[in-house]
Amino acid sequence: MSQPILFNFPKVLPLGQHLQEKLNAEEGRFILHPFPDGESYLRIESNVKGREILINASLFHPNSWILDLLFLVDTLRALGAKRIRLIAPYLSYMRQDKVFQNGEALTSKTFSHLLSAYFDALVTVDPHLHRYHCLSEIYTIPTTVLQAAPLISKWIHENVENPFLIGPDEESRQWVQQVAGDLPFIVLKKERNSQGHVNITWPSFEGAEGKTPVFVDDIISSGGTMLLAIEQAKAQGLKPPVIVTIHPIFANDSYKKLQAAGILKIVTCNSISHPSNEIDLVPLIVSALSA
């Protein structure tokens, strides 16, 4: 691959600078600011004609700047960029993957169609594939799905004594299973009763004595399920757990609540910039782009 130009969007993220160095990419320079009437002004300063373009975009909270991202892509095309690939370490709008109630927006589809109409390809890390089996069900562009499991597995082996892995609900099974390798793991079962109250049931398990529980999930958003699972682990006399998640959304005050729940540590990947970031996704992304 000829030297690509990497644009970090919407702003320079720590992951972005690191990614640029490791990819030996040229920095994509652009100016973006609002006019007094609230509309955006954007100008690309790099010479992009005929060049390979990578846009490393945080798709976390995408509503307010999706239009700016489309302006960036359209302008790159107008300036003669060759191929424009989106790197989205966290791919948003994957969770509304079914019309649960008549009339609901299938936002996963609108969002994927929109990105597919603007980008030539997508690289992402562990998208929340639950009812969809692969991204090609909703994305019409080539997609590369990277898995953080080997990195998380390595981190656990290096940092946790006697780990015992726990998936807090059935949706987490695919991730905890991959991360576990030959480590022991269990998966809890979450049920919602008719009042909307969440109940968690534990499978029978043994061999956890003296081990460190490690809760693994792909996303922590409101953190409700995780908090309940931690509480129940404590009630069962398990040691203070380690919490590992790929995408640290931590909506509202969920991070604070988790920290206060008597845990050993919370560790996350840097798909979303957060103080808990400790597992670096850059090598994963670089290896995929260099292949």
Add this chain to the structure above:
Amino acid sequence: MSQPILFNFPKVLPLGQHLQEKLNAEEGRFILHPFPDGESYLRIESNVKGREILINASLFHPNSWILDLLFLVDTLRALGAKRIRLIAPYLSYMRQDKVFQNGEALTSKTFSHLLSAYFDALVTVDPHLHRYHCLSEIYTIPTTVLQAAPLISKWIHENVENPFLIGPDEESRQWVQQVAGDLPFIVLKKERNSQGHVNITWPSFEGAEGKTPVFVDDIISSGGTMLLAIEQAKAQGLKPPVIVTIHPIFANDSYKKLQAAGILKIVTCNSISHPSNEIDLVPLIVSALSA
């Protein structure tokens, strides 16, 4: 036309309710709220299958909710809506109509292509056509352009004694000329010197004695040109002016500044909801949609 369903977006605007009554349209009902992770949830409650849909959208400050608008349109299509027309009394992103400096985003084009990809038709009032001559240069869907001039002209005749119309710069000529009809008018000339300082020159004119100056422009955003023109009008001994504009953007504190500038009154059309709204665009829009 069979009875249409009118959706007001992003919220119920006074113009919207009024529009619904005058069009004898059914109210389009939908729920829109954010999830804790910042993503949108949308659900359409109306039965839209096979129906004519009108979406009356405020395109003022569109960045933060453009995605929600696309979710709405996509969901209407998924539910079998027949034709989806956008009513945008104020059409944004018309002002960046030229690449002034190499690398600049031609946001007018990206925005128009995006709307063209989702809607079947567009109805708008006095879009800021400056370097573009008509909307079909950038919109690929049928567009209906309505003109507020007759309504403004009527308002001036009914409310201003001895009006003398003034366009604050050359861009305003098309509007002041239309509004004037057989009333006297002049158009000022705005020039920017090399330091970016704005200078306004007045043409020689006569017959303004005792008359009420009425400044007319399509948009007031930062209000800088208008404030300078008002100041100069006062310096020339003209009476306190009336200010009329179609689209009251009034960025930052420009409305306050204009009110404090020794004027008689500021009057606007209700394309954007604002306390100064006094000229109702609903009859104009209704007549276009009933034709």
